[in-house]
Amino acid sequence: MTLLTATIVLFVALGVFFTLVAAVGVLRLPDVYTRSHAATKADTLGAGFTIVAVGIYFGTTGEILRTALLLVFIYITNPTAAHSITRAAYSQDVEVWTTDKNDSAAERGGDSP
Amino acid sequence: MGNVSDTNGVLVPVSPSPTLEETVEYAVDAVERGDGGGGAVHLVLTAPGHHVGDEGLDRDETLLSTAERYATEAAGSGVSIRTSMLGTDEYFADPVNHFELLVDYVAEHDLDRVIIDPDYSVDATAHVLQNMETVLAESNIRYEVAPVSRSWRPTGPELIRGGVIAAMAFGFYVALGGPTYPFALWTGAVTALITAVLLRNVAFERTPHVGSALATLGRGVVFVPYLLWEIAKANVQFAYVVLHPSLPIDPCLDRVDAAVGDGLSVTAFANSVTLTPGTLTVDTVGSELLVHSLAPSARKDLAEGLHERAVRILFYGREGADLPGPLARGDMEPVVQSADAVAGAGASAGDESGGEADD
Structure with a gap:
């Protein structure tokens, strides 16, 4: 029983950690494209761990099946949403941030191939 | 004449x-x-x-x-x-x-x-x-x-597609709702049938073929854990990058022509690219994907065809793996990249120079 609880706590903690990473990523990263990386990846694993914890907590076959389905749909919809957001940004000509732009305007567009 | x-x-x-x-x-x-x-x-x-x-x-x-x-x-x-x-x-x-x-x-x-x-x-x-x-x-x-009379009778492929849709819809309903009494089961079956009739020519891109569908499903059993493992790795790398004080990123945007066929495999490819190490599908035109990558290592995986190979094995079987990566095939060209990335990639990366957002 305590082992079970410990496992659940571990998975919830991992879930919280990766969701936190996603939040930090959204705040720290420079543009919409890089922020989308944060929103999809870390979030997907964060939600994944949390759902695994939920599945373990309920423990019956029906609930596990349903939580697994939940995970499947998150894994399909999450990248699709990120794709549509960045696609919208790209079609609005939102510039892609590169490391060049960090060097404070001094030398921009040094076009050596 | x-x-x-x-x-x-x-x-x-x-x-x-x-x-x-x-x-x-x-x-x-x-x-x-x-x-x-x-x-x-x-x-x-x-x-x-x-x-x-x-x-x-x-x-x-x-x-x-x-x-x-x-x-x-x-x-x-x-x-x-x-x-x-x-x-x-x-x-x-x-x-x-x-x-x-x-x-x-x-x-x-x-x-x-x-x-x-x-x-x-x-x-x-x-x-x-x-x-x-x-x-x-x-x-x-x-x-x-051609002025020919169209028949009401469904064709063989239509029956197959309708049957598969009905089975999937009913299975999904039972899995989610877990109905036990006859009324719920009957109404569920009727609903599944209506869904099948309405969507028989919409839901599939090509008529499912029992043999290849089973093969794909079997390979999916290998593919899904592989994808999950890649996702886990991606997250650990991502957590490192995001929490690192100096935020070591070097974003690039590349155009990749994926060697995958129909809508389903392109979708699978695009979504697995988005879910795995530091890469994100921004746009697709046919089988051509616009991929944003966060760091050079992620970009290298993409160039070597890491995801592509996995998806090709999933849909085409073992022979699908015998294909060089997009970069070696010449199916990958940078759209936006930093000066550092250009210097790092050297002459091999392609003939395109780094530039601003769009062509």
């Missing part, structure tokens, strides 16, 4: 439809009635995606020879029959590509017009969904829809 077949050539797009025979007969008849009293009937089948293995090729060849048989049975002396299979070495992600092939064929052979089977469809997609007539009209090609 020149060649007879030039002045009176007719193209008939071939697809597995119940009215194929009547359409072919009508076309042969139309050519015979036409001035000059003869000409050629071109029976053309568009069959892309036979890159790997010959799976499905047999079916297409049988279909084409069946159509040819109908035509020769109906044809008099003045009509010549030609058959042709187009696009076998290409990957299509959009039904419109099929029509474009036909348009090219018409131009190439200088054909007079196109006679369309009213039940023509690009395998499993409903003919109402993609308007072949629009494409033909835009290309200024004369066409007519």
